[in-house]
Amino acid sequence: MCLAIPGKIVEISAENQDTALVDVVGVRRRIDLGLLQDDRPVLGDWVLVHVGFAMSRISEEDAADQMNTLRMLGEIEGAMQEVKGYGLEDIN
Amino acid sequence: MRFVDEFREPELISKTAEEIRRLAGAKRHYRMMEVCGGHTHAIYRFGLKDILPENIELIHGPGCPVCVLPMGRIDDGLAIARQPDVIFAAFGDMMRVPGTQGSPLEHKARGMDVRIVYSPSDALKLARLNPDKHVMFFAIGFETTAPSTALTIMRAKAEGLRNFSVFCNHVTIIPAIRAILDSPDMRLDAFIGPGHVSTVIGCRPYEWIAHNERKPIVVSGFEPLDMLQSVVMLLRQLNAGEARVENQYKRVVPWEGNRAALRAIAEVFQLRPYFEWRGLGFISQSALRVNDKYAEWDSEQRFTVPGIRVTDPKAAQCGEVLKGVLKPHQCKLFGRECTPEHPIGALMVSSEGSCAAYYSYEHRKAAMENSLIAIS
Numbered sequence: 001m002c003l004a005i006p007g008k009i010v011e012i013s014a015e016n017q018d019t020a021l022v023d024v025v026g027v028r029r030r031i032d033l034g035l036l037q038d039d040r041p042v043l044g045d046w047v048l049v050h051v052g053f054a055m056s057r058i059s060e061e062d063a064a065d066q067m068n069t070l071r072m073l074g075e076i077e078g079a080m081q082e083v084k085g086y087g088l089e090d091i092n
Numbered sequence: 093m094r095f096v097d098e099f100r101e102p103e104l105i106s107k108t109a110e111e112i113r114r115l116a117g118a119k120r121h122y123r124m125m126e127v128c129g130g131h132t133h134a135i136y137r138f139g140l141k142d143i144l145p146e147n148i149e150l151i152h153g154p155g156c157p158v159c160v161l162p163m164g165r166i167d168d169g170l171a172i173a174r175q176p177d178v179i180f181a182a183f184g185d186m187m188r189v190p191g192t193q194g195s196p197l198e199h200k201a202r203g204m205d206v207r208i209v210y211s212p213s214d215a216l217k218l219a220r221l222n223p224d225k226h227v228m229f230f231a232i233g234f235e236t237t238a239p240s241t242a243l244t245i246m247r248a249k250a251e252g253l254r255n256f257s258v259f260c261n262h263v264t265i266i267p268a269i270r271a272i273l274d275s276p277d278m279r280l281d282a283f284i285g286p287g288h289v290s291t292v293i294g295c296r297p298y299e300w301i302a303h304n305e306r307k308p309i310v311v312s313g314f315e316p317l318d319m320l321q322s323v324v325m326l327l328r329q330l331n332a333g334e335a336r337v338e339n340q341y342k343r344v345v346p347w348e349g350n351r352a353a354l355r356a357i358a359e360v361f362q363l364r365p366y367f368e369w370r371g372l373g374f375i376s377q378s379a380l381r382v383n384d385k386y387a388e389w390d391s392e393q394r395f396t397v398p399g400i401r402v403t404d405p406k407a408a409q410c411g412e413v414l415k416g417v418l419k420p421h422q423c424k425l426f427g428r429e430c431t432p433e434h435p436i437g438a439l440m441v442s443s444e445g446s447c448a449a450y451y452s453y454e455h456r457k458a459a460m461e462n463s464l465i466a467i468s
Binding site for chain 1: 100130133134137138183208209210211212213214217218221233236237239240243247288291292313314315316343344346350351352353356
């Protein structure tokens with residue numbers, strides 16, 4: 001639950017600016033951008049995702065670092081399970 | 093040092109470890125608490141204890157939300173879900189946490205409608221998909237997770253979705269640190285500050301620890317090098333007789349935190365006068381409840397909550413372990429009655445709990461070494 005997962009914003013829909021499609025090593029899911037109102041990410045930005053919400057904007061380099069941290073912690077599988085589960089997909 | 097070869101920048105790690113040995117000397121003992129459960133997990137996984145000199149002792153803090161939740165709250169949440177047409181939704185971490193009559197997963201096996209979600213917004217989605225049911229989201233977590241719950245409740249209100257509510261167990265980290273510092277059997281020199289909580293609250297809320305309590309605190313990342321650098325920063329402060337808040341995790345943690353996230357918390361929640369923490373007892377103003385503006389989305393205001401209080405099994409010494417008074421393996425039940433497969437205390441359930449972390453890495457290592465000795 002305390003995972004912070006790096007994702008790249010690949011689509012922001014015109015009608016709902018509060019959500020975006022992110023790509024996490026090939027898995028694409030919709031996340032909420034509402035907690036980045038003061039620092040709105042744009043297409044191509046990297047964000048740290050926590051329980052389906054973008055929590056902070058980060059650089060591409062830091063995103064790679066964070067992915068490496070998850071790998072070292074043995075949390076990649078858990079992180080991917082979480083991302084795949086967003087939107088109630090791949091669940092139960 | 094079994095994981096050292098896997099680390100990035102191994103030379104830098106060796107150099108930092110050397111610097112730690114030099115700074116720590118041998119004259120005094122340093123007791124540092126890592127507040128966050130993610131750090132606890134990382135410390136065991138990376139075998140950092142093997143890298144640090146013996147006179148640096150790491151004490152595991154209260155920062156595992158599953159671990160500090162009293163059993164009565166789980167019972168209360170399950171009591172709500174036992175009412176007709178209620179769906180119990182929670183993160184996967186919660187599913188195996190034992191209540192008096194079993195975990196949410198065991199209740200599911202007995203027919204309760206229990207669903208795993210990976211985001212509070214998916215609990216909201218469940219409510220949209222099940223208009224004839226009521227979805228209760230069992231919310232846990234520190235300030236990292238609370239803003240997401242808050243925003244979800246705001247979205248439910250904006251949408252007018254009334255078959256959704258939150259059973260709120262969000263807690264705040266600062267009062268827990270205060271309770272630990274006030275505890276008479278606790279002597280600490282410094283803190284390794286939480287990483288992801290600080291992305292939300294920033295570094296300012298820790299200033300009283302430095303100014304009033306004269307304890308250094310360094311907000312730290314989760315890689316081995318991050319944590320070793322944080323130990324260096326703490327040792328430098330301690331040796332110089334200083335006490336400041338420093339940020340080692342600047343690449344992720346802004347000094348001011350995330351204001352939009354703090355606004356969401358302030359909009360939806362208010363502080364409870366007090367809340368019970370497993371192992372630490374009642375701590376005043378240490379937890380959040382849904383405020384009256386959003387009463388309709390508060391499970392505790394929508395349903396009758398029994399308010400169950402359960403005393404932990406006497407033999408389990410979760411409290412002492414949680415406060416760092418006992419090491420996990422010093423508990424009478426550790427590795428015998430209480431294992432990750434059959435947890436009695438919550439510290440054994442979550443991978444961020446110090447008992448589960450200790451069991452996974454240290455205990456197995458010791459068991460393997462013992463069997464090797466037996467063979468030779």
